[in-house]
Amino acid sequence: MQMDTIVTPGLVLKETRYKESDRILTILTPELGVISASAQSSLRLKNKLFSACGLFCYSEFVLLPGRNMYTIREAEVRNVFHGISSTIEGMSLAMYLAEMAAALSPTGEEAAKELRLLLNCLYMISEGKTDLHVVKAVFELRTMSECGFLPQLVCCKICEKYDGPAFYLDPQEGILLCEDCAKKAGKTCNLDTGALYALRHICLVEDKKIFAFKISVGSLAKLSAVAERYALTHLDKPLKSYDFLKSVLP
Ligand SMILES: [Zn+2]
Structure with a gap:
């Protein structure tokens, strides 16, 4: 050598x-x-x-x-990760995650964290036991949190309310509003209790426990929409793999 x-x-x-x-x-x-x-x-x-x-x-x-x-x-x-190529949905999700990681191009400590996260998500795709929408939302939220865009998730930015049936995450500013404050600001809530719980878990928990949460179908739909919006809002340009992914994993 x-x-x-x-x-x-x-x-x-x-x-x-x-x-x-x-x-x-x-x-x-x-x-x-x-x-x-x-x-x-x-x-x-x-x-x-x-x-x-x-x-x-x-x-x-x-x-x-x-x-x-x-x-x-x-x-x-x-x-x-042999299992990735066994389904078109898994393969296209893996391509989307990889393209997002390349687009963000993390350096220093962030690169090591991003690598661990991506390996973890590829493993979950390959194993085929986790809902791919969960893998996608986990990656989108965690990767943004680790690359300098951690949303403020503790409580409502205005009145400091901590929980409630509905909240709004502003995808641009990364701040939470409770139902009342969202209404006053003219915003429609995009999170329910389950989705907010999962959002806090994904962004704040230690690496090893990142997939250790349960979520209902209804809450997952809300979480997925918010996670995608949040991630894509913070990228400079659209991802080429996005349209195809949405056609196989709506
Ligand atoms: Zn409030």
């Missing part, structure tokens, strides 16, 4: 083919953030990079820094 190479784990967020058997990968790493790296000849079946450079592979990479991007010298698989 050369002295100037870097060894890092990383999750492949995107792969782009070029020439006949090369790929350019977008990889989320805990310390370098989101990087581009070329994997030469990695589409040849017998190439040593073949299996570790696929989409959603979590691998250990040996990288050589270059002027525009890294070159992958070696790669070894740590984890493959």
Whole structure:
């Protein structure tokens, strides 16, 4: 191994083919953030990079820094989420989450947190036991919270009321209004009790417990709409994977 190479784990967020058997990968790493790296000849079946450079592979990479991007010298698989590609809904959700992570391009400590969150969500998709709407809402809310857009969730911004049958989360400002204050402000409540409980849980609980909550079908519908709106409001541009995802997972 050369002295100037870097060894890092990383999750492949995107792969782009070029020439006949090369790929350019977008990889989320805990310390370098989101990087581009070329994997030469990695589409040849017998190439040593073949299996570790696929989409959603979590691998250990040996990288050589270059002027525009890294070159992958070696790669070894740590984890493959085989279940993701077994359904079109799971696959399109994974593409959407990966595109959002790449668009946010977290750095420093945020990159390591984002990587853990995304690995956790891909695992849930792959296992196929969790409602995909839950996985989507968890990722959207938690990723925004960790990338500098944590909403103020403790109580109503105006009167400090803590609970009630209906609340409004302002997707732009990230503030809560209780039913009365929302009405005075001309806003329609978008959360019920269950959705607000889940929202607080997802944004504030420790990593390991992030999926440890139950939610009714009705509350999940409200949570899903708010989570998506909140995430997309804070992104600079629309995600390419969004329309297709909505067509298979409305
Ligand atoms: Zn209030």
